Amino acid sequence: xxxxxxxxxxDREALAACxxxxxxxxxVSTDEKVIRVAPIEPYEPGQFYRRELPCLxxxxxxxxxxADAVVVDGYVWLRDEQTPGLGAHLFEALGRSIPVVGVAKTxxxxxxxxxxxxxxxxxxxxxxxxxxxxxxxxRHVQIMHxxxxxxxxxxxxxxxxxxxxxxxxxxxxxxx
Numbered sequence: 001x002x003x004x005x006x007x008x009x010x011d012r013e014a015l016a017a018c019x020x021x022x023x024x025x026x027x028v029s030t031d032e033k034v035i036r037v038a039p040i041e042p043y044e045p046g047q048f049y050r051r052e053l054p055c056l057x058x059x060x061x062x063x064x065x066x067a068d069a070v071v072v073d074g075y076v077w078l079r080d081e082q083t084p085g086l087g088a089h090l091f092e093a094l095g096r097s098i099p100v101v102g103v104a105k106t107x108x109x110x111x112x113x114x115x116x117x118x119x120x121x122x123x124x125x126x127x128x129x130x131x132x133x134x135x136x137x138x139r140h141v142q143i144m145h146x147x148x149x150x151x152x153x154x155x156x157x158x159x160x161x162x163x164x165x166x167x168x169x170x171x172x173x174x175x176x
Contacts, residue, residue: 001030003067004153007055008161013038016059017161019153020066024140027152033062034164048074049089056086057093069099069132069140073154076102076128079110091130099131103141103154114138121149 004019013036020031037058041051052074060067076087084092087102094100104113104126115124116138129137144151 001063001066002026002069002071002153003060003063004071004157005056005059006073006154006157006161007037007052008164009040009051012040014040014055015161015164016055017157017164018059018063019157019160020063021153025143025145027145029153029156031063031066032156032160033059034160035059035062049084049086052086053089053093056090060094067098069101070094071101071103071141071154073104073158074102075104075108075111075113075126076100076130077111077113078108080112081130083110085111085128087128088130096131099129099137101132101137101140102126102128103151104128105150116141117149118142118144118151119146119148123149125149 001020007014007016016035016037018033019029021029035058037055043051072087075085078085087100091100107126113126113128114134116127117124127138127141128134146152
């Protein structure tokens with residue numbers, strides 16, 4: 001199973017979403033989770049992972065046994081393998097047991113990312129990885145379902161956390 005995760009922030013809480021699917025080219029998910037996480041850390045420039053990581057771990061706790069790889073919206077490495085981004089922090093938090101693939105929509109010039117152009121888009125996605133070779137991760141992102149720049153499963157997880165209504169209590173599962 002592959003897990004795509006994302007977080008949407010509200011006033012003092014966040015909604016974390018996870019979409020699970022069987023193969024990199026899968027068109028439909030096999031399972032979806034959305035949970036409320038509160039409280040959340042304030043945003044700190046250069047320390048984004050401190051805010052996002054607890055949310056990702058909370059939703060992955062619901063599915064961790066099933067995940068063979070996790071895809072995050074962002075970078076694994078910000079420069080080289082000495083400058084961790086969100087994905088590298090997630091890899092460490094998961095005990096270095098599950099590969100993490102970072103898919104970013106904007107170029108972070110110092111990141112050692114592979115640019116992947118999909119569909120008819122001229123704008124690439126920027127792929128980084130830990131736990132698997134970045135070249136392999138880029139091939140996986142290239143074959144993900146969808147004819148446009150953003151793969152279907154990444155669009156789905158983004159939509160899930162952005163469009164989910166209020167969830168009654170922290171940790172409650174909105175969609176399972």
